[in-house]
Amino acid sequence: MSDMQSQDYVRRSATTMTPPKARSHEDQVAKLIDVSRCIGCKACQSACMEWNNLRPEIGHFEGSYENPMDLGPSVWTLMKFAEYENEQGNLEWLIRKDGCMHCEDPGCLKACPAPGAIVQYANGIVDFISDKCIGCGYCVKGCPFDIPRISKTDHKSYKCTLCSDRVAVGLEPACVKACPTGAIMFGSKTDMTNWAGERIEDLKSRGFAKAGLYDPPEVGGTHVMYVLHHADKPSLYSGLPDKPRISPVVELWKGIIKPLAVIGIAMAAVGAFFHWTTIGPNEVTEADEAEADRVLREKEEEST
Amino acid sequence: MTRPANAITRYTTLNRVNHWINAGLFILLVLSGLSMFHPILFFLSGLFGGGQWARAAHPWFGVLLVISWIGMIIQFWRANLPSKDDIAWSKEIVHVITNDDEHVPPIGRNNSGQKLVFWSMTLLIPVLFVTGLLIWEVYFGEATSIPVQRAAVLIHSLAAICAILVWVVHVYAAIWIRDSVRSMTQGYVTPGWAWHHHRKWFYQLAASRRVSKTTPRKNP
Numbered sequence A: 001m002s003d004m005q006s007q008d009y010v011r012r013s014a015t016t017m018t019p020p021k022a023r024s025h026e027d028q029v030a031k032l033i034d035v036s037r038c039i040g041c042k043a044c045q046s047a048c049m050e051w052n053n054l055r056p057e058i059g060h061f062e063g064s065y066e067n068p069m070d071l072g073p074s075v076w077t078l079m080k081f082a083e084y085e086n087e088q089g090n091l092e093w094l095i096r097k098d099g100c101m102h103c104e105d106p107g108c109l110k111a112c113p114a115p116g117a118i119v120q121y122a123n124g125i126v127d128f129i130s131d132k133c134i135g136c137g138y139c140v141k142g143c144p145f146d147i148p149r150i151s152k153t154d155h156k157s158y159k160c161t162l163c164s165d166r167v168a169v170g171l172e173p174a175c176v177k178a179c180p181t182g183a184i185m186f187g188s189k190t191d192m193t194n195w196a197g198e199r200i201e202d203l204k205s206r207g208f209a210k211a212g213l214y215d216p217p218e219v220g221g222t223h224v225m226y227v228l229h230h231a232d233k234p235s236l237y238s239g240l241p242d243k244p245r246i247s248p249v250v251e252l253w254k255g256i257i258k259p260l261a262v263i264g265i266a267m268a269a270v271g272a273f274f275h276w277t278t279i280g281p282n283e284v285t286e287a288d289e290a291e292a293d294r295v296l297r298e299k300e301e302e303s304t
Numbered sequence B: 001m002t003r004p005a006n007a008i009t010r011y012t013t014l015n016r017v018n019h020w021i022n023a024g025l026f027i028l029l030v031l032s033g034l035s036m037f038h039p040i041l042f043f044l045s046g047l048f049g050g051g052q053w054a055r056a057a058h059p060w061f062g063v064l065l066v067i068s069w070i071g072m073i074i075q076f077w078r079a080n081l082p083s084k085d086d087i088a089w090s091k092e093i094v095h096v097i098t099n100d101d102e103h104v105p106p107i108g109r110n111n112s113g114q115k116l117v118f119w120s121m122t123l124l125i126p127v128l129f130v131t132g133l134l135i136w137e138v139y140f141g142e143a144t145s146i147p148v149q150r151a152a153v154l155i156h157s158l159a160a161i162c163a164i165l166v167w168v169v170h171v172y173a174a175i176w177i178r179d180s181v182r183s184m185t186q187g188y189v190t191p192g193w194a195w196h197h198h199r200k201w202f203y204q205l206a207a208s209r210r211v212s213k214t215t216p217r218k219n220p
Helices: A043-052 A107-111 A138-142 A164-168 A174-178 A189-205 A248-278 A286-303 B013-035 B039-048 B051-076 B084-091 B093-097 B112-134 B146-176 B180-185 B191-197 B199-207
Strands: A009-012 A029-034 A077-085 A091-099 A118-121 A126-128 A184-188 A212-214 A224-228
Touching (some): A043 A077, A189 A224, B051 B112
Antiparallel strands (some): A029 A184, A077 A091
């Protein structure tokens, strides 16, 4: 979104130095999405479009409540509807508001090659600073949740900002504001975790023994959390990853290979230079020329 | 160009033009590619007008390089076929590196190091091309799954690192073996150069009388 000086960076993409941290004493925020209280009204989707001035192209009816069918450069949050037949043979309609999870250890930020195009604020929000984005699509590869989408018109990557602009001035995100059932809550991560605990107790008392909080530790926890009735099977909810993690392929690429390659190439060049200064050039001498000439003369005499 | 009368043509005009188109594209690819690889090299994107431009131009340079390299393969594959001499030459690599040429066995038109450069690039460029297409966001961003693209980007960077290392060796070898650069800029070497560095090639040329002694033949 935008470069907000009021929220300080704790992480900055493609940056080898520590970002300014002096003003980083801030509460960690979190959005809590209580799937069990969602009625699928899509007010959050509309509010998101409204606040962020997003107008996705009008598509076609695809035979599903899901509309549009996927996240996009102008679709930062999307209600996903899954029909699940439980063990008792009853139908459960599992509705999940999809969007950026704001990982504590963001894979997009790790993969991004453009300095400062992806930042994480002290409050935990992961934000795209679009004017620095180069449109390479590496964030798509880094993300464990398949969230960022690259625009075909401006070649920039987009996703939910957690309304960083609103949060910076003490407002809750637009989707939270619009939710009519209180299924989306916003506050400090501690408060949200406590509140989720109460909700989970309640769900358990109503027969959802596996109810729980989705705050995956594999990515250091997330700043968007879900209360799930089936926390043992997150993938029931339109493919929410059971064990999200930054792909080991990305870890390898952006971990050890990156510095090693630069050092390796530099060493090759330095090695070449020192070969030049110790062993030196391999030159052709007068003797070589004389020898070559002698051979040529012999050949000529042979043939005459 | 001032070319000695007894000069031996090592690279034809077509060879040279193709080589330098290739070299130019390779350098553009290295600069734009490295800018997207490590943050300390991001400044290189400025040479292309910024990050967006570097990202947009890089794959097109790659497409052109593939075309250029096909030209290189057509012109140079024969000279780079392996031969028995390569084993003997490679065994004496320490003598090669230390300029101890007395102990280096005679070799044909190309030595094993040159062949290695050629075949490494012939392997790496297609790998870079295919993996590059898979991660070309603008046209192929949705063509394959994200796990495929993750693998492609890793293979692309590893292949690029190998290609850059081969290139460093290639460039230094050209500087180290004096007058090699001239053979690729002006096209010729002296008989002494051929005798010193590629003796079997020199004897072949002498035998087929494609090279004259100091006084040039009148009617070749």
